[in-house]
Amino acid sequence: MMLKGRAWKYGDNVDTDVIIPARYLNVSTAKELAVHCMEDIDPDFAASVKDGDIIVAGENFGCGSSREHAPLAIKGSGVSCIIASSYARIFYRNAINIGVPILESPDAVRDAQFGHEIEVQIEEGMIRNLTLGKTYRTTPYPRFMLEIIGAGGLVPYTVARIKGRRRV
């Protein structure tokens, strides 16, 4: 899977309350949530983000609440991928589970600036900053996590497993 888009750059500890404030949690679809995505730290984001764009952020991205509404809002906004120095663990699971590719690369994050053109090759864990002409390699996913990503998320992965069990 090859992804390409402009970078939206943020700092450390971007929490799920700013990704999607709780006052909007009375709805739960990606499209409804996307309208308010990142509103409290970047009021321009929701209106200006383009399909394929990439969020680039520092450490502990997605910390705080377990709300799956956060990666759903990001998915609904058209963002193709997230690159961060590290992730809060619940957000990490949630993103993989709903099919938002996420990569960890402190080096890529350090160099990237707002508006840089970034290209990502998911299976190989390769990040290219086209603006700077630099390439970064990330640690590949564990095998079963690649299977979840390959299946399109945890639900289709589990459906396949349940069907497999019934066949036996």
Added chain:
Amino acid sequence: MGQTLAEMILSAHTDGPVRAGDFADVRVDVVLANDVTAPIAIREFDKLGVERVFDRDRIVLVPDHFAPNKDIKSAAQCALMRNFARAQEISHYFEVGKMGIEHVLLPEQGLVLPGDVVVGADSHTCTYGALGAFSTGMGSTDIAVAMATGATWMRVPETVRFVYTGSLQPWVGGKDLILYTIGNIGVSGALYKAMEFSGPTIDALSMAGRFTMANMAIEAGAKAGLFPFDDATRAYVNERASRRYTAYYVDDDAEYAATIEIDASAIEPQVAFPYLPENACPVSEAGDIPIDQVVIGSCTNGRVEDLRVAAKILHGRKIHQRVRCIVLPGSQQVYLNALREGLIEDFIIAGAAVSTPTCGPCLGGHMGVLAAGERAVSTTNRNFRGRMGHPESEVYLTGPAVAAASAIAGRIVAPQEVL
């Protein structure tokens, strides 16, 4: 080689012993969701092609975030969860009037027990680590799969051990210990790891104090915050449990990622400044900070022990005329106990509003949302930007003693200043 509490409990829930770093399919004892996270979980559950949940007695659904219904959309979300609970004949669905804030309610009702593996679609599910359970928050899709299969995948976490020694100063409790600890290690200080709390200070700490500490393990990025089983755990659990449980004790041969020793006798009441729980400092160094609102309650500090601390300070005193003080007992049982003990009377005479249990103000949902420029002192667990309302509002996290004292003074103060 010994095992950490996390390794012991997870090993007992999968095929054979597991160690930190292993990936495992883990059987779960209890699965939890609330009115905000259940709607997505139910939507995903419906895609799985299974008709029934894995065990209707092991799923707990609690409308507590935007309940009692705060608006029409929230009413629809609560109705969706209620209908699912009825259709699946879920034993532990708690309607308004019987519900509480989930992480106060589940231990109180004996639904989560020592040695359990618990997964919940709420990040503060880590609270049950106080009982010696391996308990962790997940997203709705993970919870949908756990509801269907009774299992989930986990990476067995490394453990950081925290050993507390020394007696606590007056008005210092579990909240101050955990804020101080997060202040030391930072909001990603235990990322992907388990925290294990022990030592003489912990041995002497009430169950309420332990719930408060375990509750905030997530604020250091941890997957779980575990306490070893002891007499206090036994006394708490035995009057509530209706099924068997397993006690686990600290194994000194276990391999820890790090051991951090903390002299608890040196810890003052703490205040965590906006916008991160790691911005903790002693209340004596807080400076002159006028406040508009005080919130006492939540899954962090909504137990009757917490309300007793607040009432002791508020009794016979008046809340500052500029301050709105909102008290939220964590469950109907806590409310009833507080009423019988005369605490509710203390709060009302002091000029506080007392609310039915709800998560409402903690996450800026309802029942105490802040305007631009307003400041709150709160016994809750998060002070992120916009957490309690407008992005330009501020939340200062404290324990119930500092919160009650600050409500009287109209600014952030140590309890001694108003007594």
